[in-house]
Amino acid sequence: MSHIFSRHCHATPPRAVGGEGCYLIDDSGKRYLDGSGGAAVSCLGHGDADVTAAIEAQLEQLAFAHTGFFTSEPAEKLADLLIEHAPGDLDRVYLVSGGSEATEAAIKLARQYWVEKGEPGRGRLIARKQSYHGNTIGALSAGGNEWRRQQFGPLLLDVSHIDPCYEYRYRRDDESAEEYGARAAQALEDELLRVGPDTVMAFMAEPVVGATAGALAPAPGYFKRIREICDKYGILLILDEVMCGMGRTGSLFACEQDGIAPDILCIAKGLGAGYQPIGAMLCTAEIYQTLADGSGFFQHGHTYLGHPAAAAAGHAVVSAILNRGLIARVKEQGDKLVTRLEDRFGQHPHVGDIRGRGLFRGIELVADRDTKAPFDPARKLGAALKKAAFNEGLICYPMSGTIDGKTGDHILLAPPFIIEDAQLDELVDKLDRAITATI
Numbered sequence: 001m002s003h004i005f006s007r008h009c010h011a012t013p014p015r016a017v018g019g020e021g022c023y024l025i026d027d028s029g030k031r032y033l034d035g036s037g038g039a040a041v042s043c044l045g046h047g048d049a050d051v052t053a054a055i056e057a058q059l060e061q062l063a064f065a066h067t068g069f070f071t072s073e074p075a076e077k078l079a080d081l082l083i084e085h086a087p088g089d090l091d092r093v094y095l096v097s098g099g100s101e102a103t104e105a106a107i108k109l110a111r112q113y114w115v116e117k118g119e120p121g122r123g124r125l126i127a128r129k130q131s132y133h134g135n136t137i138g139a140l141s142a143g144g145n146e147w148r149r150q151q152f153g154p155l156l157l158d159v160s161h162i163d164p165c166y167e168y169r170y171r172r173d174d175e176s177a178e179e180y181g182a183r184a185a186q187a188l189e190d191e192l193l194r195v196g197p198d199t200v201m202a203f204m205a206e207p208v209v210g211a212t213a214g215a216l217a218p219a220p221g222y223f224k225r226i227r228e229i230c231d232k233y234g235i236l237l238i239l240d241e242v243m244c245g246m247g248r249t250g251s252l253f254a255c256e257q258d259g260i261a262p263d264i265l266c267i268a269k270g271l272g273a274g275y276q277p278i279g280a281m282l283c284t285a286e287i288y289q290t291l292a293d294g295s296g297f298f299q300h301g302h303t304y305l306g307h308p309a310a311a312a313a314g315h316a317v318v319s320a321i322l323n324r325g326l327i328a329r330v331k332e333q334g335d336k337l338v339t340r341l342e343d344r345f346g347q348h349p350h351v352g353d354i355r356g357r358g359l360f361r362g363i364e365l366v367a368d369r370d371t372k373a374p375f376d377p378a379r380k381l382g383a384a385l386k387k388a389a390f391n392e393g394l395i396c397y398p399m400s401g402t403i404d405g406k407t408g409d410h411i412l413l414a415p416p417f418i419i420e421d422a423q424l425d426e427l428v429d430k431l432d433r434a435i436t437a438t439i
C-alpha cells in the first residue's frame with residue numbers, strides 16, 4: 001500500500017522510471033509520448049545531459065545558502081540572462097520555486113508597491129474568468145475557473161473577474177477580430193469605472209490562456225488596448241506566463257508577440273523544464289526602486305528562494321532554449337503540428353476550434369459544430385480523454401469546463417521543443433484514436 005497522498009484517491013498511477021527525449025517510461029517498460037510536457041513543463045524533453053551536468057556541478061560546489069544571508073553565482077547569472085532578454089523595463093528577478101509562488105509574490109508586490117507609493121486605498125485585483133494562476137489562496141483568488149474555486153470560496157480574496165478574450169465563443173458575426181479584441185479589452189475599463197479606478201492595484205492575465213481554456217490566444221490588438229487602459233488609470237499590468245512563457249509560443253516571452261510589456265511578469269514551468277522546481281517574478285526598476293526608497297524590503301519570502309541548484313538548472317535551460325535555436329524550432333514544429341491537426345481534425349464533427357501559438361495548441365471539442373453546443377458535462381469527457389490517450393501511450397492535457405468552469409471540453413498540447421516530425425505524426429495518430437475511443 002502506498003503512503004503517497006496522490007492526486008486522486010481511487011487511482012494509482014503507473015510508476016515512472018525513466019525519460020528519454022520526448023518519451024516517459026513506466027516500470028512495465030511502456031513508453032508514453034509526452035505530448036503536453038506534463039503540463040507544459042518539459043520543453044527540453046527528458047534526459048537533457050547539459051542541464052543535468054549543470055545541476056550536478058552546482059550541487060558539488062554549493063547546494064544551498066539562505067537568501068537571508070547570501071546571494072549566489074547561479075542566481076545572479078540566471079537573473080542577468082532573464083533581464084538581458086526580458087521585454088520593456090523589467091529589471092529585477094525574484095526567484096521562487098514554482099508558478100503559484102510567482103503569482104502569489106506578484107499579487108503581494110503589487111499591493112506593497114501601492115502602500116509604499118502612499119496609495120493604500122489600492123487593494124483590488126482585476127483578473128479574468130477562465131484563467132488559472134495557481135492553487136495557493138491568493139493565486140486561486142486571482143484565477144477565474146469556478147470549478148477550481150468553488151469549495152474554497154469562503155477563503156478567497158475579493159477579486160474582480162472580467163470575461164476572457166475568447167474569439168471562438170464571443171466574437172459576433174458582424175465584428176472583425178480587431179473589433180472584438182477592442183470590445184473584449186473594454187471590459188477592463190468598464191470594471192475599473194464600476195469599482196473606482198483608485199481602488200484597483202493591478203490587472204492580471206495570461207497572454208495565452210493555458211490549462212483552463214486550452215491555448216486561448218488573444219484577438220489582435222487586445223493586449224495593446226489592455227496596456228493603454230492600465231496606463232490611463234495608472235494600474236499595474238501583471239502577466240502570468242507560467243505556462244505560455246519561455247519559448248513555448250514561439251518567443252521567449254509570450255507577450256513579445258502582442259507588442260507589449262508588463263510591469264510584473266511571472267514564469268515557471270519551462271524555466272526549469274522539469275529538471276528543478278523553479279519559478280520567477282520579474283518586475284520593473286520603478287517598482288523595485290519604490291520599495292528600495294521606501295521600507296527597503298519586500299515583505300515576503302520563502303526558504304528556498306533562489307535555490308542554487310534550481311537557479312543553475314534554470315540558467316542551463318534558458319541557455320539551451322536560446323543557444324540551440326529552439327525558439328525558431330518551436331515556430332517551425334508548431335506550424336507543422338497545427339497543419340497536422342487541421343488536416344486530421346479540421347472537419348471532425350466534434351472539433352469546434354483548433355488554436356494557439358507555437359508548440360502550445362488547443363483543440364476545443366463540441367457536441368455540434370454548427371451551434372457550438374458543448375457536450376453534456378456529465379460525460380466527463382476531459383477525464384475520459386486523458387485516460388484513453390494514456391492507454392494509447394500518449395500524454396496530453398485534456399480539461400473540462402472550458403467555457404465557464406462547468407461546460408465545454410478541450411485538449412491542450414505542449415510537446416517538447418525537440419519533437420521530431422515523425423513524433424508529431426505519432427502524436428496526432430494516438431490522439432485521433434483516443435478521441436475516436438472516447439466520443
Ligand SMILES: Cc1ncc(COP(=O)(O)O)c(C=O)c1O
Pocket residue numbers: 039098099100101103132133134135206210211240241242243244268269
Ligand atoms: C498560467 C499558470 N499560472 C500559474 C500556475 C501555477 O503553477 P504551479 O503549478 O507551478 O504552482 C500554472 C500551473 O498550471 C499556470 O498554468
